Amino acid sequence: MAVLKLKELSNKQDLLTGGHRMCAGCGAPIVVRQILLAIDEPVVVANATGCLEVATTIFPYTAWKVPFIHSAFENAAATISGVEAMYQSLKKQGKYPAGKKVKFIAFGGDGGTYDIGLQSLSGALERGHDFMYICYDNGAYMNTGIQRSSATPFGADTTTCPAGSVVQGKPQNRKDLTKIVMAHNIPYAAQASPHAWKDLMGKVQKAMAIEGPKFMNIIAPCNRGWRTQTNDAIALSKLAVNTNFWPLFEVEYGKTTINYQPKKNRTPIVQWLMPQGRFKHLFKPENEWMLAKFQEYVDDNWRSVVKMHNDSNPGNQIDPEEGKTW
């Protein structure tokens, strides 16, 4: 495993080149570049339909310096299953260079993963293909114009649950995809955030050394959908982690470890919600209950992650209420 040093990383070739047409300030290409930089072996990428795919492969151009396939929206995991199956087959038959090791990654947004691609993901995880699935979660169908997904946070204003006089944004809490993935008992699953690049890339390296299905859920701010500034992606990633909206943890062979615990810097969720235009209606006096509800969802989720950690780490117990000042 290569040591993650900025100086050395800066000399590595970016495998997703600049000049692609992702929006200024988008979190997704930052995530992709960190992942590709972390891997030393040759990589083959499959990508679900979405922002990442449409903005990086506009024919006759491609931003990908690795073999890449996009086939449809709901099937990145099934598509990479096929690629990996062919690799295993050719290798076994002696039709592929014996010493050559190739890594397989599927990228999907939250729509392509939490919703339409969930079945395909579940199937590929259960079959045990040797691949990594990366969900870059920006919390809505951003590519088609900010429609709600099952990853959209409670209360968020989207174009299919717009905040109006009767409906106050998304009425439901989000689905917990990472836990659904964990229920497949795969060797490795983790959550990461691009502001914590060393944590993210370290997780990628750790995962890639493991044979079998791996999964990472990575928060990827979208300034268009979140209604924020183009230079907010990293700050909002960091706040998502410090508010415990997006806990950083990993699950290795069923053992859960929290990688970062906000203590003194633990921040109430309103600090993350306030800069985002999609939540501005939550700050109306009559919607105060929604802020309280949101905080409750976040705290409940944190407690459940802490419980998993504490159950796995008898010698390293975390107090879920530590740092909470509200």
Place this chain on the structure above:
Amino acid sequence: MPKKVAMTGNVAVANAMRQINPDVCAAYPITPSTEIMQQFATFVSNGKVDTNLVTVESEHSAMSACIGACAAGGRVMNATSANGLALMWEMLYIAAGNRLPIVLSCVNRALSAPINIHGDHSDSMGARDAGWIQLYAENAQEAYDNTIQAVRIGEHFDVRLPVMSCMDGFIISHSIENIEVLDDDQVRKFVGDYRSPSPVLLDTDHPATYGPLDLQDYYMEHKKAEHEAIKGAKKVVLEVGKEYGKLSGRTYGLFETYKLKDAEVALVVLNSAAGTTKVIVDELRKKGVKAGLLKPRLFRPFPYAEYAAALKNCSAICVMDRADSFGAAGGPLFSEFRSALYDAPSRPLMINKIYGLGGRDLGLNDIRKVYAELIKSAESGKIGKLYEYITVRQ
């Protein structure tokens, strides 16, 4: 040496697949095609093939995995029916658009609703515009032979398109016939090694992007290329059919004619019902009626000039459709043949019968009646109904 073996259509296709020894297959069960992949799985489990069998969780994922595997750089096969094919629909177009020569055995079955597991052609007929080459088979022998030829046709560098090899559900898939099976070596030599004209995904030294976003400036050129490729496939189908004839003694063309040359009345019949029709043709010929039959083999691409030339001298023909194209001016096969004959210097009177939906039997007497109607039309110069359902309660 080739040998005669008794097997069902499904087992025949599974054996063709064993002999082809594809690198990757996907499997998802659906009646009546289930037995193909089930049989094939026993070959995998017993080391008779090198195939990596991906036991997916849906037909959509089956075709998606086939697309990934084929783009990765190897030979890929799969089988399905009816609703399974319908669930693959999106991916059928994507396989063709990415020019991936996947071979799919389609065991024809009626589409829901109402749910019905028996044979008709509504599944593959619905997929006719997906960009796949479509071959149809009258019996297990043809299904076996087509499966082997499909590999060569699709993978040909002038084609590079997926191929759907069709046979009738239950009537053929589950009936035991004596068929002649080639030696394993003969088949492996005939299909040869998989080759790709362009960099594959596993060629990591030459990174290629498959499935890019293709907008107003290039999409149409790529579709034109696909159009040319499938048009050109006709030539390859003939070449491969001829070469297969040298190997097996069974030469394949675009279609089969049965006593059609001097026929005054003829039926156009796809798949298994063509066998039944031949019995009636013989019966009518004995009575001095100039009856004939055309059994299409290649439906996509549709060799319209050849079909028109074969039928142009008839006085009256009936195109038999085992699928409806709801709201159209006839079944899918009829529309194609009618269009093909439009430019013929002389063209027969034409009618269309929809028969056999959901596995409804087509008996000898039903076919007799159709010929009788044609004879009447040929004499009077007039047709009755342009198209109608037969063998149905009124």
